[in-house]
Amino acid sequence: NAGVTQTPKFRILKIGQSMTLQCTQDMNHNYMYWYRQDPGMGLKLIYYSVGAGITDKGEVPNGYNVSRSTTEDFPLRLELAAPSQTSVYFCASSHRDKNTEAFFGQGTRLTVV
């Protein structure tokens, strides 16, 4: 099992560019989450999904979009990158029905200049 895989690991974007952060898991988890790490603020929930075809906004969804067409994949899209979106992004997944812990990807460090 690879667990939760995020790509890319690092990226520099120019203001106004768009990109997709990829997240895939091979544990057949139904729940998936996207977080951003802000200094001194811990992890803020951007979007989450309880299963294929279902997504919901978290605490800080503005400027982001997600989709969940398969159980395995949960990409996060930035349409018009802004400096405020400079952060480290973490994807996580869990099996809610079994009430187990969440597993995290290794993170994507994004800088918008």
Next chain:
Amino acid sequence: ILNVEQSPQSLHVQEGDSTNFTCSFPSSNFYALHWYRWETAKSPEALFVMTLNGDEKKKGRISATLNTKEGYSYLYIKGSQPEDSATYLCPKINNNDMRFGAGTRLTVKP
């Protein structure tokens, strides 16, 4: 309390000291509480999954308790070691989502 609150925000202890920190959370819509350990430049890793009022979990020198009625959980570390230095997170699992507080940053000095 509207969101998860952790205290203290940071803690510095000497090697060998025992320590504890607090996680406070709104008791409504409670499904579970997790504890994670997050080392710098790594990803958070789970320590405990706690679901029932009165739960007590232990893993080596680390243990945790849960009170869902009053909305708090304690994490204890006995005989802290430098490798325990990390940020400790306690997200509350609601019906559908998982929300974090700012965490407690522990530094253990040799």
